[in-house]
Structures are given as structure tokens and as C-alpha cells.
Amino acid sequence: MISDTLFERARQVMVGGVSAGGRYNPSLKKPLLLSHADGCYMYDVDGNTWIDYHSCSGATLLGFNHPAIREALYKAIEKGFFINFESEYHAELCELISRMVPSAEKVRFANSGTEATLAAIRIARGYTGKKRIIKFEGHFHGMHEFVFYNWHNRLGTMAENKEISKVWDSGGMVDETDELITIIPYNDPEILEKTIIRYKDDLAAVICEPVMYNAGCIEPKPGYLEFLRKVTKEHGVVLIFDEVLSGFRMHPGGAQGYYGVTPDLTTLGKVVGCGMTIAAIVGKTEVMNALNPIGKVVVSGTYTGSLLSVMGAIAALKIINNPKVFEDLNTIGTYFYDNINALMQKYAIKGIVQGLCSRFGLYFGLEEKTNDYRVAAGAFDVEASQLFLKKVLDKHMYFHDFGRGITPMHSGITTAHTRPIIDESLQRIEDVFKEMKKEMK
Ligand SMILES: Cc1ncc(COP(=O)(O)O)c(C=O)c1O
Missing domain, CATH: 3.90.1150.10 (Aspartate Aminotransferase, domain 1)
Structure with a gap:
């Protein structure tokens, strides 16, 4: 063969x-x-x-x-296909995302979901001046060291306080990042609140997949996302919805549009470009302003917001915004x-x-x-x-x-x-x- x-x-x-x-x-x-x-x-x-x-x-x-995306790509190729500068199309794509995704007051591009969650965590740390993040067992946020734990290889051991032991999802991980993350079960408000209170002085963010599509498809229990929003707000913790997989999946506004719960930061990937190499970190202006050139958190890159991807993504989202x-x-x-x-x-x-x-x-x-x-x-x-x-x-x-x-x-x-x-x-x-x-x- x-x-x-x-x-x-x-x-x-x-x-x-x-x-x-x-x-x-x-x-x-x-x-x-x-x-x-x-x-x-x-x-x-x-x-x-x-x-x-x-x-x-x-x-x-x-x-x-898809013919509409193909047409947009041909148009981008004629314009010089790779241009590492801003254009009218960049703002147009951000306006579209902002109209669709409730938390998207501001937008910064990335090239992949992994890069987007890495950046979102850095923004949360820069904004709060704190280090720890809470992640849920079975949720997947890409393959960088800050989050590549407890996805689908095996269950960790649950301690008396309901924290779950850390399970590395790859060789080459390091003990040092273990100290920066706490893993708990999803969909349990009591464990969530107790854990947030336990770490609040050191806690930068809670990151979650609002719908656990990376474990097949497990929805949040009714009221859980609302509670997550309330308790993170009360304790000054940045709430990150990783919507790389749930974004534009069941509603033009993603899971946050579908369930009516707005996080501080959101990561988008995959459907945002329907096959183009593009991802995004979006969020409330106050938190996003931690980013350079306004703030001190650096998120940039040679290929970030490449014209080809941006123009392809506009064509895709224009169809999806319906x-x-x-x-x-x-x-x-x-x-x-x-x-x-x-x-x-x-x-x-x-x-x-x-x-x-x-x-x-x-x-x-x-x-x-x-x-x-x-x-x-x-x-x-x-x-x-x-x-x-x-x-x-x-x-x-x-x-x-x-x-x-x-x-x-x-x-x-x-x-x-x-x-x-x-x-x-x-x-x-x-x-x-x-x-x-x-x-x-
Ligand atoms: C929820 C979620 N976050 C992050 C990622 C990582 O995205 P990428 O593969 O573009 O790095 C994925 C990829 O499957 C994902 O499903």
C-alpha cells in the first residue's frame, strides 16, 4: 500500500x-x-x-x-500572504470576536491553544501578582508545563481535603511546577470554595474547560459555573475559561454565551479560524491591560496574527456568527x-x-x-x-x-x-x- x-x-x-x-x-x-x-x-x-x-x-x-475560507485565503495570498504587521483586517477580526464572545472586551492573538493558555496564565499572574493556579482533574489546557497535569492517563489520589495528587501527562515535566498548581474535582462547589479560601493569598487564577469536551463531553452541573464566577470574584482570583474546544461550538458566544457566565479571561483556538493557525486570549479590559505595550506582561511572536490566518478567521466567523x-x-x-x-x-x-x-x-x-x-x-x-x-x-x-x-x-x-x-x-x-x-x- x-x-x-x-x-x-x-x-x-x-x-x-x-x-x-x-x-x-x-x-x-x-x-x-x-x-x-x-x-x-x-x-x-x-x-x-x-x-x-x-x-x-x-x-x-x-x-x-470551505469555499468562503478558501476565497479569503486567496485574497490574503494576493496581499503578500505573510505580513508581520498590523492591518485593517486585524481590528476587523477583533471586532467580530468582541461582538460574539461576552468576555472579549479586548483581544490578543496567539498561534495555538497551548500558547494561549500559557499567555492567559501569565496575564493572570502579572495582574494579580500571585502565582498559584487551580486546575480541574480531567481538563486539558494544552501541553506546557504549567497545566499538563491530570488529564486522561490515570486518576490521581484524592487527599482528605479533596485535593488530587499531581499526575504528569508527559515525560520531561519538573517538580518545580508542581508547587504552582492545585488539582481538584470539577462540578463540586464545596471543594472549590474551600480550596480557593485555602490558597487565596497566593492564588492567581482558576482555569477550566467550561464543558469537559476533552473527557468526551461532561457538562457543568446547573449553577456550578455561576458559583465559580461568584467565588473567584469574591476572592480576587482571575477566572479563565479555556474555550479552545468549547468556543463557537454550541453557541456563537461559546460556552460563556450558552450558559450566561462571563469569565475574566478566555482562551480561544480551533474554531476561531476553522483550520487557520490562530488562537486568541480575550478578556476584560482591566485584566487585559496587564499586557504590553500598556502593561508589563509580554505576549508577542513572529507569526502572531499572520495575515493569512486573520483573513481566513474573518471568513469563518462571519459564517459562524449566526x-x-x-x-x-x-x-x-x-x-x-x-x-x-x-x-x-x-x-x-x-x-x-x-x-x-x-x-x-x-x-x-x-x-x-x-x-x-x-x-x-x-x-x-x-x-x-x-x-x-x-x-x-x-x-x-x-x-x-x-x-x-x-x-x-x-x-x-x-x-x-x-x-x-x-x-x-x-x-x-x-x-x-x-x-x-x-x-x-
Ligand atoms: C481546551 C483546550 N485547551 C488547549 C488546547 C491546546 O490547543 P493547541 O492544540 O492548539 O495547542 C486544546 C487542544 O486540544 C484544548 O482542547
Whole structure:
């Protein structure tokens, strides 16, 4: 197969044959090597067509190769494609974001979600003059040392005061950053308040994924985000919503627009450019003014706000700034998730789909919906999940697969997933469940 030859070639010069570790697919035992992609279809180098449920880790909400974005990119190329200066387009994009995202009084660009959360934490530290951050177990905020803890490798140990022991998500982490972070469970107001009070003199920020999409899809309990907002405000702690994955996902204003809770700072990535290399830190003017050139916190970069990405992002957000987009995504998403749940019941496969609008998690082993991460992780049947992920590949459907995590990865639909494509997918999933049922006996 052409993919085997290309993979072998890549392995000679690329570690593991991949340019991003997460692109190695444990079930395929190689990455998926694509020739091109369009809408919700991906075309591999061996001539196969795939239905996409990965959507580039959630970036391509409008599907691959959207004509409006393509047109904007051509326009940017004519203007000189890479210009490391400001332009009228930069302010236009910030105005758009500001109209859409409630906390976005001011905007600063970054190149990736990881860079954005790193910057947001630095702003919070610069603004408060304090060091510690609180992070929640199971939340993911990118791969820098200040946050790369307790995501989905294993549960930490819970102490009597309900703090959770630190679990590094990568080799190469250092003990020194352990001292700057406290990990607690999400969705428990009492633990939250007690922990904030315990550390308030040293606490710069609480960072969270308002919807835990990086653990599949776990929503905040009713009232929890409001309480989080209230208690951080009371104690002078900066509240950061990491909306790199939840931003523009279920509402034009992201999770903060959807739940009606406004943080001090927000990080945006992925859908903000629908595939362009762009991210943003946005927030209240008072806090954002900690940034240079007004304040002393330095956040800058050669490629930050590159013209190509900015113009692509404007085209994407102009489409996304429309509640109808999310109504339609919600309708098709709910139809998809309900029908997968019905198929699970039909074939007596223990599990449930939890989804909110355009993203979802397949919780094999879980029988009732939950917003408790530890309940989801405790019930998760990793063997069934791995079997499913392997078998859908045979049917040429691509789901996010990072291997043996303790909760599912997030999967997603895009505006290119029409009802006939969803019905075709449900047929293939039914075939997978039939086979799983036989093999799991
Ligand atoms: C919530 C969240 N924060 C941060 C990141 C890191 O973003 P990036 O991969 O662009 O560095 C991700 C990526 O999946 C994410 O989901």
C-alpha cells in the first residue's frame, strides 16, 4: 500500500513517522495519510474515502476546504500572504470576536491553544501578582508545563481535603511546577470554595474547560459555573475559561454565551479560524491591560496574527456568527447521538453517548448520563472503546483515538455532516455494534 511505503519513508526522518505525536493512530499502527479532504470526507493516499468524526481535533467546524475560507485565503495570498504587521483586517477580526464572545472586551492573538493558555496564565499572574493556579482533574489546557497535569492517563489520589495528587501527562515535566498548581474535582462547589479560601493569598487564577469536551463531553452541573464566577470574584482570583474546544461550538458566544457566565479571561483556538493557525486570549479590559505595550506582561511572536490566518478567521466567523448554524448542528447532533444510544440498547452494548451540539464522547461501560468525571472514568470500558475505534476504521469512519485514556476522546460533527451522511454513518455503526456483540460474548 502507498501509505505503508510513505510511513516507512517518514519513519527514517520523523520520530515515530509523525510530525505530531497524537497523529499516530494506535489501531492503524500508523497515521492516516491523506491526499486531500473536502466537506466531511477525507481521501487517503491508498484511494479510500473516509467519513470524518475527528474534524481536525475540533478545528474544522465548517468542514474541510470551505469555499468562503478558501476565497479569503486567496485574497490574503494576493496581499503578500505573510505580513508581520498590523492591518485593517486585524481590528476587523477583533471586532467580530468582541461582538460574539461576552468576555472579549479586548483581544490578543496567539498561534495555538497551548500558547494561549500559557499567555492567559501569565496575564493572570502579572495582574494579580500571585502565582498559584487551580486546575480541574480531567481538563486539558494544552501541553506546557504549567497545566499538563491530570488529564486522561490515570486518576490521581484524592487527599482528605479533596485535593488530587499531581499526575504528569508527559515525560520531561519538573517538580518545580508542581508547587504552582492545585488539582481538584470539577462540578463540586464545596471543594472549590474551600480550596480557593485555602490558597487565596497566593492564588492567581482558576482555569477550566467550561464543558469537559476533552473527557468526551461532561457538562457543568446547573449553577456550578455561576458559583465559580461568584467565588473567584469574591476572592480576587482571575477566572479563565479555556474555550479552545468549547468556543463557537454550541453557541456563537461559546460556552460563556450558552450558559450566561462571563469569565475574566478566555482562551480561544480551533474554531476561531476553522483550520487557520490562530488562537486568541480575550478578556476584560482591566485584566487585559496587564499586557504590553500598556502593561508589563509580554505576549508577542513572529507569526502572531499572520495575515493569512486573520483573513481566513474573518471568513469563518462571519459564517459562524449566526445562531441558526448552532440550531442546525444541534438538531443533527441530537439525532446522531440519540440514534447511537438506541443502537447501543438494541445490541445490548453497555454505553452511552454524551454530546452537546457539535461534539460528543462515546462512553462505553457507562449506563447513565453523568457530569461526574470520576464516575465516567470509573465506568469507562476501555477494551470496548478500543474495539469500537478499531472496527469503525474498517468501515472507513475516522474517530479521534489517543489510545487507552481513562475517558473517551472527543469526537465531532461539522456543518458538512448532512442527514444522509449521518444516516449512512449510523448504518455503519450498526454493523460495528453487530460485530462487537458477537466478539464480546
Ligand atoms: C481546551 C483546550 N485547551 C488547549 C488546547 C491546546 O490547543 P493547541 O492544540 O492548539 O495547542 C486544546 C487542544 O486540544 C484544548 O482542547
